[in-house]
Amino acid sequence: MLTLTRTFRRVTGQRSDERATEARPTPRPSVLETPSIEIAPNDPLLAYFHAGSGAVAIDELDLDSPAVRALRQAGVKLVVPLISQGELIGLLNLGRRLSDQDYSTDDRRLLEKLAAQASPAVRVAQLVREQEAEVRARERIDQELRVAQLIQQQFLPKTLPDLPGWQIAAFYRAAAEIGGDFYDFIALPDGKIGLVVGDVTGHGVPAALVMATTRSALRSEAPRLVAPGAVLAQVNDLLHADIPANMFVTCLYAVLDPETGALRYANAGHDLPFVRRGDRVEELRATGMPLGAMPSMRYDEKEATLGPGDVLLLHSDGLAEAHDPQRAMFGFGRMRTLVGQLGIGTELIDGLLAALHAFTGPAWEQEDDITLVTLARVAGVTGERVLVEFQEPSAPGNERRVMERVADAAKDLGLEPIRFERLKTAVAEAAMNAIEHGNHGDRALPVHVRVSQTDGELTIRIVDNGGGKDIPEAETPDLEAKLAGLQKPRGWGLFLIKNMVDDLRTHTTATHHTVELVMRLGRKGADQ
Amino acid sequence: MTSAESVRYRDGTAIVDLPPQIDSAAEHALSEAYAAAVAHGSKTVLLNFAGVDFLSSTGIALIVGILARARKDGRAISASGLNEHYREIFEITRLADFMTIFADESAALKAGGLR
Numbered sequence: 053m054l055t056l057t058r059t060f061r062r063v064t065g066q067r068s069d070e071r072a073t074e075a076r077p078t079p080r081p082s083v084l085e086t087p088s089i090e091i092a093p094n095d096p097l098l099a100y101f102h103a104g105s106g107a108v109a110i111d112e113l114d115l116d117s118p119a120v121r122a123l124r125q126a127g128v129k130l131v132v133p134l135i136s137q138g139e140l141i142g143l144l145n146l147g148r149r150l151s152d153q154d155y156s157t158d159d160r161r162l163l164e165k166l167a168a169q170a171s172p173a174v175r176v177a178q179l180v181r182e183q184e185a186e187v188r189a190r191e192r193i194d195q196e197l198r199v200a201q202l203i204q205q206q207f208l209p210k211t212l213p214d215l216p217g218w219q220i221a222a223f224y225r226a227a228a229e230i231g232g233d234f235y236d237f238i239a240l241p242d243g244k245i246g247l248v249v250g251d252v253t254g255h256g257v258p259a260a261l262v263m264a265t266t267r268s269a270l271r272s273e274a275p276r277l278v279a280p281g282a283v284l285a286q287v288n289d290l291l292h293a294d295i296p297a298n299m300f301v302t303c304l305y306a307v308l309d310p311e312t313g314a315l316r317y318a319n320a321g322h323d324l325p326f327v328r329r330g331d332r333v334e335e336l337r338a339t340g341m342p343l344g345a346m347p348s349m350r351y352d353e354k355e356a357t358l359g360p361g362d363v364l365l366l367h368s369d370g371l372a373e374a375h376d377p378q379r380a381m382f383g384f385g386r387m388r389t390l391v392g393q394l395g396i397g398t399e400l401i402d403g404l405l406a407a408l409h410a411f412t413g414p415a416w417e418q419e420d421d422i423t424l425v426t427l428a429r430v431a432g433v434t435g436e437r438v439l440v441e442f443q444e445p446s447a448p449g450n451e452r453r454v455m456e457r458v459a460d461a462a463k464d465l466g467l468e469p470i471r472f473e474r475l476k477t478a479v480a481e482a483a484m485n486a487i488e489h490g491n492h493g494d495r496a497l498p499v500h501v502r503v504s505q506t507d508g509e510l511t512i513r514i515v516d517n518g519g520g521k522d523i524p525e526a527e528t529p530d531l532e533a534k535l536a537g538l539q540k541p542r543g544w545g546l547f548l549i550k551n552m553v554d555d556l557r558t559h560t561t562a563t564h565h566t567v568e569l570v571m572r573l574g575r576k577g578a579d580q
Numbered sequence: 581m582t583s584a585e586s587v588r589y590r591d592g593t594a595i596v597d598l599p600p601q602i603d604s605a606a607e608h609a610l611s612e613a614y615a616a617a618v619a620h621g622s623k624t625v626l627l628n629f630a631g632v633d634f635l636s637s638t639g640i641a642l643i644v645g646i647l648a649r650a651r652k653d654g655r656a657i658s659a660s661g662l663n664e665h666y667r668e669i670f671e672i673t674r675l676a677d678f679m680t681i682f683a684d685e686s687a688a689l690k691a692g693g694l695r
Contacts, residue, residue: 448604452634473665481637531674534644535651541644544637544673551672 087126091119101133101140107160107167108133130155132167136175144170196257200230203260207267213237213245214500215310215427216438221397221561223405223424225370232259232301233368233421236267238274240307246274246283249366249425250303250322250343258296266291266301266343280305280318281353284340288320288351291344300342304366313358313429318351323372323384326391327356328363333392363396363428370422371404374412382411396428398561437505443498444483446491446516454483454501458512461503465510465573475512475571478552481545482514482567485523490516490565510571518565523558526550587616590689594622598632602639610642614649623655626688630661640673647678656680660688 091098097117100108108131110123123131123145132144144167149155155163204226212220222235232252240246248270252259269287277283284305291301304325306317317325321342324335340351358364367387374382387404394403401424409416430436440461444450458479459472467475483499491497500515526546533539550556555570586609588595594617599606617625627643629635650657658680662670670676682688 451636452601470664470668474668477635477665477669480634484636484638529673531644531678535648535678537648537652541641541648542638544640548637548640548669548672 089119089122089126095119098140101135102138105133106164107131107155109155130160130163132160132163134167134171134174136171141171141175141178197230200255200257200260201226203257203264204230204234207236207264208234209237213239214441214443215245216441217430218310219397219428219430221401221424221426223401223422223562225418225422227255227370227418227420227422229255230260231255231370231421232263233370233423234263234267235366235423235425236270238271240275240278242309243311244278244307244309246270246280247306247308247366247425247427248303249325249368249423250301251368251421251423252301253299258299262291262295262299262301262344265294266303270303270305274305278307279353280307280316281340281351284318284320284343284351285349288341288343288345288349289347292347295344300345302342306366308358308427313360313362315356315358315364316353317356318353320349320351323367323369325367326365326388327358328365328391329359330361331392333388335388358427358429360429363391363400364426365391365400366423366425368421368423370418370420371408371424374408374416374419374422376412377415382408386411396430397426398559400426400428402561439503439505441500441502443500445495446487446493446497446499447495448487448493450487450499451480451483454499454514455480458501458503462510462512465505467510467571467573471571474552475510475569478549478569479512479514481549481552482512482569485545486514486516486518486565486567490518505573508573510573512569514567514569516565517563519561519563522560523565523567526556587613587620589620589622592622593624593626593689594620595626595628595685597628597630600631601634602632602642603634603636604638606639607642610646614646618653618655625650625655625657626682626685627657627659628661628685629659629663629666630684632661632666635666635669640669640675643675647675651678658682658688660685 095117096115097119100113100115110120110128110131113120126145127147128145129148130146132146133140134142134144144163146155146163208224209222212222224233224235226233232250232254234248234250234252236246236248238246238248248267250263250266252262252266254262266287269290270283273283273286273290277286284303287303295301301320302322303320304317304322305320306315306325308315317336317338318340319336319338320340324337327334327336336354336356338352338354341349372382372384372387376382386407390404390407391400394400404424408422440457442457444454444457455476459476462472462475483501486499487493491499497517500513502513502515504511504513524546526549529543529547530539534541549569553569554572555568557568557570559566559568586597588597596610596613596617599609602610614625625646627646647657656679659670660682661684662681667676667681670681680688680691682691
């Protein structure tokens with residue numbers, strides 16, 4: 053309504069402009085400039101127009117109406133309602149005639165005819181304009197989400213830390229609106245490592261920016277202060293100075309000594325991490341206010357030890373607070389039970405996500421970001437000894453380097469010469485697959501290799517950045533078809549690996565492929 | 581490098597001395613050597629593995645490719661000088677079913693006509 057009044061003010065203005073071109077000695081006082089007039093939905097004038105009033109002389113109208121008073125105030129003499137499909141869509145406001153005479157019946161008839169003809173066109177223009185505004189708003193939201201996503205992706209770790217004796221896995225999935233979840237691993241002096249999981253209130257770009265700020269503050273303070281309580285206190289003060297009103301950040305910060313399993317932690321109002329020891333699951337409790345809410349806060353600092361076989365899970369509320377179609381919540385209790393039952397690393401994460409999927413059903417739209425970070429202390433669990441751990445860039449020919457380094461590490465384990473040669477061939481093939489198929493020959497992406505030994509087994513683990521798509525099953529190639537030119541000559545790699553080793557295990561996550569080649573030790577001719 | 585120059589001819593057999601590394605890097609050399617044997621009119625080609633110390637699945641694919649061409653051309657391919665490990669690979673991949681494998685070059689030449 054408001055917009056329309058303005059539109060028609062321009063029409064009346066133009067009319068008086070035309071008249072103004074006639075040479076007149078005195079300035080015309082009758083140029084009507086109606087201010088925007090708000091008409092409340094319950095104003096009796098609306099009902100009057102709807103009743104089919106036609107053109108209305110405002111001065112003659114006997115209605116207790118704020119709109120009528122406003123129109124009179126603005127100098128409006130005659131109002132012609134614009135009605136389209138029974139709906140009042142605007143008003144044609146006219147000031148007094150330049151001749152100072154009243155509007156005649158002919159004038160009114162003409163104006164009503166004009167209004168009747170103009171109304172549908174005006175309505176169309178209104179709809180087009182509304183739609184354009186809607187499209188612009190939607191584009192703005194999409195654009196904002198893209199920016200938020202970009203910020204988020206930029207600041208989440210691209211790789212996991214390589215900690216010998218620890219199995220680490222992380223998962224992050226943004227909700228459609230992009231929340232402010234984040235996690236981080238920070239290298240600290242003396243080989244220690246900082247573990248961060250946090251959640252910024254709110255969504256979209258503001259949350260993503262606060263997330264980026266918090267991450268930077270943590271990254272700069274953590275190596276300097278080390279003690280988790282002091283780090284959170286300092287980051288809280290830094291954030292409090294800058295953070296927009298009503299925003300804050302919950303954050304769990306822990307410092308792990310990978311050598312001893314000692315874990316010191318402090319918590320700024322974040323969800324409590326779970327620790328599994330044997331078949332018991334505990335929560336790690338420490339109190340503290342969320343970051344950025346109030347200045348000069350103190351944060352409890354606690355310590356726990358992760359022994360061989362223990363599992364730590366850091367998480368955000370996106371999983372525990374997911375709802376099923378009946379609005380029941382997944383809950384921390386259910387999560388805790390699952391942590392006690394599931395495996396470690398990606399198995400734990402995949403298991404939690406599978407349980408979530410079963411709980412919410414397939415039609416679920418993710419309500420909030422989901423972040424899961426888990427560390428398991430694997431060294432010493434099975435008497436495993438890591439012989440060598442290294443990485444090679446994904447460059448052509450490096451499969452041979454991988455083969456030679458593994459061979460060097462495994463040369464004194466008493467493998468029979470023929471089995472040793474088989475292992476070498478299998479390692480070269482697996483490394484080549486990792487370089488060519490997993491990492492697509494991208495030199496920036498390394499192939500991770502770990503050679504470890506237990507009492508009875510030698511295991512070569514080769515990890516690449518493939519992921520998302522399972523490694524296919526090894527099939528026996530059809531040599532006849534290849535020789536007849538019906539198939540390409542290639543496709544021997546996996547088949548060869550499978551026939552060279554005692555066991556081949558593959559594992560795929562969203563981001564990585566893992567291939568484990570196993571040779572049994574100490575049993576002569578175990579393959580025969 | 582195996583190339584046309586590293587092909588020797590004895591009693592109608594072209595003997596190809598393979599380079600140490602049979603993988604994608606050997607593709608050009610192998611194909612040239614085979615072409616030289618064809619140009620020479622040899623009816624049998626002996627692949628000599630005596631100097632090979634690395635054989636990958638890509639290398640196996642190259643040998644399959646040569647074998648496929650030879651079958652089309654009506655040529656026999658045989659192999660010699662395979663160590664125990666490579667011989668096992670030839671058996672697992674069933675390449676051994678499609679080419680005669682000799683302990684060494686002289687055994688191959690003694691057998692004469694090959695297959």
